[in-house]
Amino acid sequence: MIKTSHNYLDPVALSRLGNMELVARLVVEGFITGLHKSPYQGFSVEFSEHRQYMPGDEIRHIDWKVYGKSDRYYVKKFEEETNLRTYIVLDASGSMNYTFSDQRLTKFQYGCYLAASLAYLMLKQRDSVSLTIFDQEIRDYIPPRSRASHLHAIISTLEKTEPSGDTEISKILHGLAKRIVRRGLVILISDLLDQPTEVLTALKHFRHRKHEIIVLHLIDEAERDFPFDGTVVFRDIETGRILPTHANTVKASYIRQFNQFVRDYQRGCGTNLIDYEQIGTATKFDYALSSYLSRRK
Numbered sequence: 001m002i003k004t005s006h007n008y009l010d011p012v013a014l015s016r017l018g019n020m021e022l023v024a025r026l027v028v029e030g031f032i033t034g035l036h037k038s039p040y041q042g043f044s045v046e047f048s049e050h051r052q053y054m055p056g057d058e059i060r061h062i063d064w065k066v067y068g069k070s071d072r073y074y075v076k077k078f079e080e081e082t083n084l085r086t087y088i089v090l091d092a093s094g095s096m097n098y099t100f101s102d103q104r105l106t107k108f109q110y111g112c113y114l115a116a117s118l119a120y121l122m123l124k125q126r127d128s129v130s131l132t133i134f135d136q137e138i139r140d141y142i143p144p145r146s147r148a149s150h151l152h153a154i155i156s157t158l159e160k161t162e163p164s165g166d167t168e169i170s171k172i173l174h175g176l177a178k179r180i181v182r183r184g185l186v187i188l189i190s191d192l193l194d195q196p197t198e199v200l201t202a203l204k205h206f207r208h209r210k211h212e213i214i215v216l217h218l219i220d221e222a223e224r225d226f227p228f229d230g231t232v233v234f235r236d237i238e239t240g241r242i243l244p245t246h247a248n249t250v251k252a253s254y255i256r257q258f259n260q261f262v263r264d265y266q267r268g269c270g271t272n273l274i275d276y277e278q279i280g281t282a283t284k285f286d287y288a289l290s291s292y293l294s295r296r297k
Helices: 011-015 020-036 064-070 107-124 150-160 169-179 196-208 221-225 247-271 286-296
Strands: 050-052 074-076 085-091 128-134 138-145 185-190 212-219 231-235 242-246 275-280
Touching (some): 011 020, 020 107, 020 150, 020 286, 085 107, 085 138, 107 128, 107 150, 107 185, 107 212, 128 150, 128 169, 138 150, 138 169, 169 185, 196 247, 212 247, 212 286, 221 247, 242 247, 275 286
Parallel strands (some): 085 128, 085 185
Antiparallel strands (some): 050 074, 128 138, 231 242
């Protein structure tokens, strides 16, 4: 397990800073510090323009300075090898505005900090990054760029967005799959509260077009554990529908259906070679960043 500074990765502590760009920088710098102290040196951004020497590579491309420091052979990558296009797709529907406790971030707040941190890390790696924010429709689309100044456009868009309305994840993903021509890495950040079969079909559309995909499934722990007791009135954040019920009588059924809901996504993603990570809104940010770097490598 990668050891990192908890102060730089704790979502609640960081959210108190208020400045999203500062949060992203602290998350990434703390994460990188942890990488440098861990056995996972291959993920280090220091080698973002190198790869390990392979038989058949030209000797003239070996970086002898790196060899002197690491006692390993690395060759310098060409520009087309180093540049990855990553498309961050963030769900801004009403259900993402949920949090069980005021001491925790909403799913959307967590998703925004996560998207900003990923964008900062990608740009530090000299990768191109794009941002799409959606509910029933695409609200904002920022095309991929690799300039450091691109982070300001991404964060500005995240900061001005408020989650609301219903969602149609599959429709959005199908549209993006047709729109994105150049192969890249697609990172979906969502609570996935839609029909799993339809969402998985849309994700397969990206795989058909040779994209790599990471699904970051955001949940609030209350959605998983159902810590309610007695008579409770639930309100659908997206539709406003009110549902009074007795929590004890529905708890077992709810947990069973929720677990099946998660298993459907896990199995569907696994079958189609899609990386799936379930992330609670109290999870430290290094978990998701590690998922990205594993795929990036």
